[in-house]
Amino acid sequence: MSHCPNCSRRDFVRMALGGSAAAGVASKFGLPLALGQDKAAKAKACILFWMQGAQSQIDTWDPKPGTEFGGPFKAIPTAAKSIQISEHLPKTAKQMDKVSLIRTLNSRDPNHDTATYLLHTGYRENPDLQHPHVGSVILEELGPGKTDLPGCVVLGGDPPAGAAYLAADRGPAIIDRLENPSADLVASTEYFAKGTLDRRWRLLRGFEEDWNRRHADARIDARERTYERAWKILASADLKAFEVAKEPDATRKLYGETPLGRAALLSRRLVQSGVRFVEIQYGNWDTHSDNFGGHKRLMTDIDTPYAALLEDLGRLGMLHDTMVLLMTEFGRTPKINIGQGRDHWSRNWCACLAGGGIAGGRVVGRTDDQGLEIAERPVGVGDLFATLYKAFGVDPDKKYLTPGARPLRILDGGEPVSELFS
Amino acid sequence: MSAIAVVLACLLQAPAPKAQPSSDPDLDGWFDAHWKKRDLKPAAPCDDAVFLRRVSLDLTGLVPPPEEVRSFLKSARKDKRAKKIDELLASPEAAEYFAHLWVQWLMGHDIDFRDLRRLDLGALCVWLKKAWTEDMPGDELVRAFLSSSGKLSENPAANFAAKHLNPGEPPAGLARASARLFLGRDLRCAQCHDHPFDAMTHEEFWQYAAFFRPLRAGNGTLDEVPVRNPGTLRDDLGEVFAEPRFLDGRSLEPDETRSAGVARLFLTMEHDAVARALVDRYWRLYFGRPLLAGKHGKGQPELLDLLTRSYHAGKDSLRSLTKAIVSCRAYQLSSEGPEAGREAYAAGPLKMMNTTQFMRVWNHAFQWEPYFRAQYEKNPEKIALFKDPEVFWMVRTMQAKELLFPKGRDPEEVLSNGTDRLAIKLMNNRDIQLLMVSQFSLVQKVCKQTADPEHRIDELFLLMVSRPPTKAEKKALVEHVRSAGNPAHAYIDGYADVFWMLFNSSEFVFVG
Numbered sequence A: 001m002s003h004c005p006n007c008s009r010r011d012f013v014r015m016a017l018g019g020s021a022a023a024g025v026a027s028k029f030g031l032p033l034a035l036g037q038d039k040a041a042k043a044k045a046c047i048l049f050w051m052q053g054a055q056s057q058i059d060t061w062d063p064k065p066g067t068e069f070g071g072p073f074k075a076i077p078t079a080a081k082s083i084q085i086s087e088h089l090p091k092t093a094k095q096m097d098k099v100s101l102i103r104t105l106n107s108r109d110p111n112h113d114t115a116t117y118l119l120h121t122g123y124r125e126n127p128d129l130q131h132p133h134v135g136s137v138i139l140e141e142l143g144p145g146k147t148d149l150p151g152c153v154v155l156g157g158d159p160p161a162g163a164a165y166l167a168a169d170r171g172p173a174i175i176d177r178l179e180n181p182s183a184d185l186v187a188s189t190e191y192f193a194k195g196t197l198d199r200r201w202r203l204l205r206g207f208e209e210d211w212n213r214r215h216a217d218a219r220i221d222a223r224e225r226t227y228e229r230a231w232k233i234l235a236s237a238d239l240k241a242f243e244v245a246k247e248p249d250a251t252r253k254l255y256g257e258t259p260l261g262r263a264a265l266l267s268r269r270l271v272q273s274g275v276r277f278v279e280i281q282y283g284n285w286d287t288h289s290d291n292f293g294g295h296k297r298l299m300t301d302i303d304t305p306y307a308a309l310l311e312d313l314g315r316l317g318m319l320h321d322t323m324v325l326l327m328t329e330f331g332r333t334p335k336i337n338i339g340q341g342r343d344h345w346s347r348n349w350c351a352c353l354a355g356g357g358i359a360g361g362r363v364v365g366r367t368d369d370q371g372l373e374i375a376e377r378p379v380g381v382g383d384l385f386a387t388l389y390k391a392f393g394v395d396p397d398k399k400y401l402t403p404g405a406r407p408l409r410i411l412d413g414g415e416p417v418s419e420l421f422s
Numbered sequence B: 001m002s003a004i005a006v007v008l009a010c011l012l013q014a015p016a017p018k019a020q021p022s023s024d025p026d027l028d029g030w031f032d033a034h035w036k037k038r039d040l041k042p043a044a045p046c047d048d049a050v051f052l053r054r055v056s057l058d059l060t061g062l063v064p065p066p067e068e069v070r071s072f073l074k075s076a077r078k079d080k081r082a083k084k085i086d087e088l089l090a091s092p093e094a095a096e097y098f099a100h101l102w103v104q105w106l107m108g109h110d111i112d113f114r115d116l117r118r119l120d121l122g123a124l125c126v127w128l129k130k131a132w133t134e135d136m137p138g139d140e141l142v143r144a145f146l147s148s149s150g151k152l153s154e155n156p157a158a159n160f161a162a163k164h165l166n167p168g169e170p171p172a173g174l175a176r177a178s179a180r181l182f183l184g185r186d187l188r189c190a191q192c193h194d195h196p197f198d199a200m201t202h203e204e205f206w207q208y209a210a211f212f213r214p215l216r217a218g219n220g221t222l223d224e225v226p227v228r229n230p231g232t233l234r235d236d237l238g239e240v241f242a243e244p245r246f247l248d249g250r251s252l253e254p255d256e257t258r259s260a261g262v263a264r265l266f267l268t269m270e271h272d273a274v275a276r277a278l279v280d281r282y283w284r285l286y287f288g289r290p291l292l293a294g295k296h297g298k299g300q301p302e303l304l305d306l307l308t309r310s311y312h313a314g315k316d317s318l319r320s321l322t323k324a325i326v327s328c329r330a331y332q333l334s335s336e337g338p339e340a341g342r343e344a345y346a347a348g349p350l351k352m353m354n355t356t357q358f359m360r361v362w363n364h365a366f367q368w369e370p371y372f373r374a375q376y377e378k379n380p381e382k383i384a385l386f387k388d389p390e391v392f393w394m395v396r397t398m399q400a401k402e403l404l405f406p407k408g409r410d411p412e413e414v415l416s417n418g419t420d421r422l423a424i425k426l427m428n429n430r431d432i433q434l435l436m437v438s439q440f441s442l443v444q445k446v447c448k449q450t451a452d453p454e455h456r457i458d459e460l461f462l463l464m465v466s467r468p469p470t471k472a473e474k475k476a477l478v479e480h481v482r483s484a485g486n487p488a489h490a491y492i493d494g495y496a497d498v499f500w501m502l503f504n505s506s507e508f509v510f511v512g
Helices: A009-016 A021-028 A112-121 A134-142 A196-214 A218-234 A237-242 A249-255 A259-272 A291-315 A381-391 B003-012 B027-037 B048-060 B066-074 B080-089 B092-107 B113-118 B121-133 B138-147 B156-163 B172-183 B202-212 B258-267 B270-287 B301-313 B318-327 B339-343 B355-365 B368-376 B380-386 B389-404 B420-428 B430-436 B442-449 B453-465 B471-484 B492-503
Strands: A045-051 A075-077 A084-086 A099-106 A152-155 A173-175 A277-282 A322-328 A349-354 A374-376 A399-402 A406-409 B215-217 B221-224
Touching (some): A045 A259, A099 A374, A134 A277, A134 A381, A152 A259, A173 B420, A196 A218, A196 B420, A196 B471, A196 B492, A218 B420, A259 A277, A259 A291, B048 B080, B048 B092, B048 B318, B066 B453, B080 B092, B080 B318, B092 B121, B092 B156, B092 B172, B092 B355, B138 B318, B156 B215, B172 B270, B202 B258, B355 B368, B442 B453, B442 B492, B453 B492
Parallel strands (some): A045 A277, A152 A173, A152 A277
Antiparallel strands (some): A075 A084, A099 A349, B215 B221
């Protein structure tokens, strides 16, 4: 318990229950229960499937078969009675009792860059101020787990936001290639004899000391800290989390032997080793032409890994405190263009939430028969973030000091979607 | 050059009579008064090795070759710094650096393969090199960027506008980029809402953007097309209908073409805004801090006035402006000591390499071009990329930028402190590690050049940090190579350690 000196008695009891499946990630895998976290909150870790390029809502989670703009895909029943989804998500359909859908997200921002930023920070882009990545906020509020690995990891692409005004180690660590995520992390014997990196590191520290001291400068200090963090990762035994190949055959098969399948399995292993937030970026869903060919292929890509992660986390007893999100920056037009594509649409689109205290099998919001307008219960991006923060017990009204000593709330307005909490 | 010589050299430049602005600004006089007023004691002049590295990186974006360091350190000539400045300004490397810098400024961080196909960046580079060599005045440069159109290969300056226009989208990107580059103003907020600090409304932004509406970027072209209803522009939120009106409220003259008119409106804006933004940009390039007031502070309005006047007196020559800045005493001070000294200009500038410098130095340190040529020799499609060296440069820069700027949004951002990802790659990335010892590498080159361990260490230091090692450094590193390196491989791995150490050091990545 030494890593958690201020835990309440109740926390202590929960942590002492570590052996049981119900204790989940928090106690089993070295994440300390967060200090000051709302006790009702269940979520301790998060895995985000980021559908880069804007996923079409009608072709995935809000099907309108047989209507003017419905497109060619059929809708299929799922494990949740009230939910039908696209026929190209058959494995996911079997897991929908764990997942709830918001079908009425809206933002009025149809621009990839700014909307991606909004959906990663809860804030609209501001040239004078960078806001932190949602994973950085959760990491800051819940504190890092017992791992040398960074607390927030992004696989497969560049997130639009970093640590911003939080400490640099709260920022997302970016692993750019899904195909070989550990390429830069694990020194290959192909070019490094054992001990080489360690030897070089000691050499560098000794060499730099004098020059750095003579040029006292905050940027030099920051750079030194960056290198120290990088070194801590490179030298860490926790890198074994990347050894996905050591998982049993059955598990690897469940996730699928694809880059995304391995990344999903890796995300579970990262959370188990104490990482708070993992984002996996996958796309490109920006199907201005051949929308249906593109979406069929991409849905086939995500179906197995996404469903496997939900099933696996459920089986391991991790789902109750690990949130699994599937989000995109906006939706696509109901109207099909002359190139059989769909364009940008920010008036209504979907997000999928599961685990971490979120009830499964529910639908929030309804669009009209053609999918053109919200018929019931619009949900703003602020509401979505308020929901996430509530699940993690993060107080959205807490203020951080930004550069220029301006206090800024974690979230600027938004009400949690109460229907998602049982 | 000793401190006395610097002072003497400055005294010899007779101050210009007040009524007639001189193209040679009395920067040393200004700084003397500045230090006196604030009771500051300026740092000692930097030593010759530091000066040579600083001025080489700032004028050519490259570190000096070892033989140049040696002869510069050996030379006893009193005017060797001034001579070196002239020599560097006239070098082809300076023209190339000018071109690479401007491409970076004009295009922003997000050049992609689509841009390489639809734009003609090779032609732009060639045109920019010529602009530097012929000392094209700054206002002509700006006019060309704002008013060129037609085939991009024949009108290379039009690549700027073509880059920032997207088919089917209102020209907000071009409007923002033009204000940022040529006026030093960031209008990004006003695109979506009334700007809280810049006294600009949402509507005013779209009125200004309406000037760019007749421009269409095609494949390799930028055309000006008649717009059916020239008065209106719907923004991407569908809220604003705007008549073209410039940032200060002016409009085109009745008989004026759009292209000539827009350039005129920029260049005749009050407070000499375009010239001041250019002067500020060049000052920032060499000193790492702005003269214009902005989000980083009040700037130095007096100094900006002084430099802008002399810039005009020198016929808007960016070369003369550059020469004046790097010749002044403040630029040539030691950058050692606490940060406060550098902030007050009482010590020399200490900057992180900018992206262009970093890429140019990186290219050199890893001997990238020969390495990749050899890699791609059997792949005719990829080898085509190398036919145009400028395009090769763009591709490499593009790929590296992704690494340097994970957030990729602030177009004026310099390398910053680097990122964890960058540090991890530089320390451990497979390709980078292989490059360090490839047959083309500097490590192999140095080891072939000489068998003497001390000499090898000397060369690596001169190549990377532009100074010989200290005695203690040399002794320790020769020892290191003997103990860590494999004698069967001529200790190459030991020297690779030294190269790795230098490459990852602050001394290398800062322009000190």
